[in-house]
Amino acid sequence: MEKLLLLGDEALAQGAIDAGMSGVFAYPGTPSTEITEYVQHNEDAIKRDIHRTWASNEKTAVEAAVGMSYAGKRAMCCMKHVGLNVAADAFMNSAFVGANGGHLVAVADDPSMHSSQNEQDSRFYAKFALLPCLEPSSQQEAYDMAFYGFKFSEETKLPVMVRLTTRLSHSRAGVERREILPENELKLPEDPDQFMLLPAYSRVKYKKLIAQQEDLIKASEESPFNSYEEGTDKSLGIIACGLAYNYVKEVFTDSECPYPILKICQYPLPKKQIHEIMAECDKILVVEEGQPVVEEMLKGYMPNDKIKGRLDGTFTRDGEMNPNKIMAALGMEDTTGKDTPKNVAGRPPALCDGCPHIDSFQALNEVLKPYGSGHVFSDIGCYTLGYLPPYNAINTVLDMGASITMAKGAADAGLFPAIAVIGDGTFGHSGMTGLADCVYENTNIVIMILDNATTGMTGGQNYCLENKLENVCIGLGVDPDHIRVITPLRQHHEENTRILNEEIAYEGVSIIIPRRECVQTLKKKIKIRNAVK
Amino acid sequence: MKKDIILAGVGGQGILTIATIIGTAAVKENLNLKQAEVHGMSQRGGDVQSHLRISDKPIYSDLIPKGKCDVILSVEPMEALRYLPYLAEDGILITNSKPFVNIPNYPSEEEMNKMYGELKNYIKIDADAIAKEIGSARSMNMVILGAAVKHLGFTAEQMQDAIKEIFGRKGEKIVEMNIKALLAGMESAEKNAK
Numbered sequence: 072m073e074k075l076l077l078l079g080d081e082a083l084a085q086g087a088i089d090a091g092m093s094g095v096f097a098y099p100g101t102p103s104t105e106i107t108e109y110v111q112h113n114e115d116a117i118k119r120d121i122h123r124t125w126a127s128n129e130k131t132a133v134e135a136a137v138g139m140s141y142a143g144k145r146a147m148c149c150m151k152h153v154g155l156n157v158a159a160d161a162f163m164n165s166a167f168v169g170a171n172g173g174h175l176v177a178v179a180d181d182p183s184m185h186s187s188q189n190e191q192d193s194r195f196y197a198k199f200a201l202l203p204c205l206e207p208s209s210q211q212e213a214y215d216m217a218f219y220g221f222k223f224s225e226e227t228k229l230p231v232m233v234r235l236t237t238r239l240s241h242s243r244a245g246v247e248r249r250e251i252l253p254e255n256e257l258k259l260p261e262d263p264d265q266f267m268l269l270p271a272y273s274r275v276k277y278k279k280l281i282a283q284q285e286d287l288i289k290a291s292e293e294s295p296f297n298s299y300e301e302g303t304d305k306s307l308g309i310i311a312c313g314l315a316y317n318y319v320k321e322v323f324t325d326s327e328c329p330y331p332i333l334k335i336c337q338y339p340l341p342k343k344q345i346h347e348i349m350a351e352c353d354k355i356l357v358v359e360e361g362q363p364v365v366e367e368m369l370k371g372y373m374p375n376d377k378i379k380g381r382l383d384g385t386f387t388r389d390g391e392m393n394p395n396k397i398m399a400a401l402g403m404e405d406t407t408g409k410d411t412p413k414n415v416a417g418r419p420p421a422l423c424d425g426c427p428h429i430d431s432f433q434a435l436n437e438v439l440k441p442y443g444s445g446h447v448f449s450d451i452g453c454y455t456l457g458y459l460p461p462y463n464a465i466n467t468v469l470d471m472g473a474s475i476t477m478a479k480g481a482a483d484a485g486l487f488p489a490i491a492v493i494g495d496g497t498f499g500h501s502g503m504t505g506l507a508d509c510v511y512e513n514t515n516i517v518i519m520i521l522d523n524a525t526t527g528m529t530g531g532q533n534y535c536l537e538n539k540l541e542n543v544c545i546g547l548g549v550d551p552d553h554i555r556v557i558t559p560l561r562q563h564h565e566e567n568t569r570i571l572n573e574e575i576a577y578e579g580v581s582i583i584i585p586r587r588e589c590v591q592t593l594k595k596k597i598k599i600r601n602a603v604k
Numbered sequence: 605m606k607k608d609i610i611l612a613g614v615g616g617q618g619i620l621t622i623a624t625i626i627g628t629a630a631v632k633e634n635l636n637l638k639q640a641e642v643h644g645m646s647q648r649g650g651d652v653q654s655h656l657r658i659s660d661k662p663i664y665s666d667l668i669p670k671g672k673c674d675v676i677l678s679v680e681p682m683e684a685l686r687y688l689p690y691l692a693e694d695g696i697l698i699t700n701s702k703p704f705v706n707i708p709n710y711p712s713e714e715e716m717n718k719m720y721g722e723l724k725n726y727i728k729i730d731a732d733a734i735a736k737e738i739g740s741a742r743s744m745n746m747v748i749l750g751a752a753v754k755h756l757g758f759t760a761e762q763m764q765d766a767i768k769e770i771f772g773r774k775g776e777k778i779v780e781m782n783i784k785a786l787l788a789g790m791e792s793a794e795k796n797a798k
Contacts, residue, residue, distance in 0.1 A: 076631055242639060242641065243637070244636075317666065393665075418650050421648060422648065
């Protein structure tokens, strides 16, 4: 079959398409965005009209995927690790209702926080929900796991998590394709109670899910993605999970690894092989990308110096793995070149030249001068970079949507003025409920919704509230006189600061919408327009 | 055949195009390839890098271990130096000499010269000027690729074929421009090798 050069994200997407997926449901978030974008541009996906429009947020995405699974078709929802927090209610309960058509929950974790506010490990969620989890170690496995995962989901009647990490999501390699499978026919669940979680039904389902765990462990023991590699030196055994397996293999490129290696890419843990390596080896080195999920399970609470990993300091507790960390852990001679010269300066990301957010921040900074610093609650997006010099314009970032609600809480505490700065995409994701709270209590607050007509940080995706911001705010009960649209350009600076001052003075909920298109998406559009000419 | 290459630059300078062309050439030769990219927040004017690994044997890690990189290929001179811990003892650094200054504490010319003075194996060319000279200012990245061809284990013909494949859709003229830039880079590297 044809061989394609694909990112890990794209390999999973291509696998899902080829395995007969009927819909992808997602909200963009690094490093997961490219899964859905790949489906959006794929010829087979377009020909089959696979569902591929962005969802409002991760919770609506997971719920829609459960709905498609209910209807008997294969569905995948995709998100970044923190997106699973947003979707957690749907995800946890999806374990109880299970799946009818195959349901994959693809979550891309970001250890080392290249583009995220934390580095939580989604395998904890799979364990929490008692659901199986696949963790590809290569692009080819990501592709193959789509086939395996859909089938396994339909056999076990459970959603299956596929956990990716940044370095796989955003790394390209050759992937061998298989024949494309037909989509499932529409078919409602045989058991009419399957998707009903009234408490009496939930109690039954929970027992069933618990009873199913033994089968899931057995499947892991027999999984083609888990393997046991014999070694001659039993003083140490290595348990290598997902992508971390590659780093272990890398340090033994020129020599045979003397230690037994247990490769784990399917969870729950394969009990039989775990027992085997624990019995056979004096010490165990657990190498996993993310948090010490497996290590903690093996170590237990009482003192136990048999298990080495992130908890005993063999590896750093945080940050992503790499081959050099493994060399050090194995006592091998580390390889490194010269140090980076001291004069090489850091080059942090910055707002683009001509970015509309710059003008918004300049206006905001000016009007807030008399009040001192500490009044601006912000959110997740390009504008988070407004914290850095030369702007120093915002004070907080917590999670998607928290700008409005944190500003509200601070206003409730008596802070004046309380300003929220949120992007149009993020407002659509989870700003509306916060605004509803503010309107309900007539909170004295100014909310700036930075409208650059796109989801900028993740590369310019469409979003649910395009061209609807004012109407949504009016619909939620904001007084139309206090919804002010401004143009963030230097020549409007004076007018913009005047409007900001007026709305700060107004006692109640004010919305300010600085509206100008993202320079990156504008550039792309012009390029396409010129190409057409 | 095994080459571990780090591509370096600033977000938006076009290092991924270089990666795509080397990758295409490698695939045509039936070589294995892994290429780790940076997406997301750091793309906004920050430092970006890509680890590109090519081998006729299986490749495991998506990341190049420190001290094992054969070629650092950079479109910006300070960014090239950031990845020195990865460069092997006998590795080579090939870079554009034109600084991209978007930070207040960018090192002075004197400091830059001093840092480069301590390197033993590098090629530094003004790829921006060369690209402009041949009337194709936007092909700076192809000039740098040209400067590196000899050290990547490919022939000029193989690179030209890859350029044709990647830019073919954009028309004959674009292909020609990029090949011209590639050849100019090759020539300049011969003259400027230290």
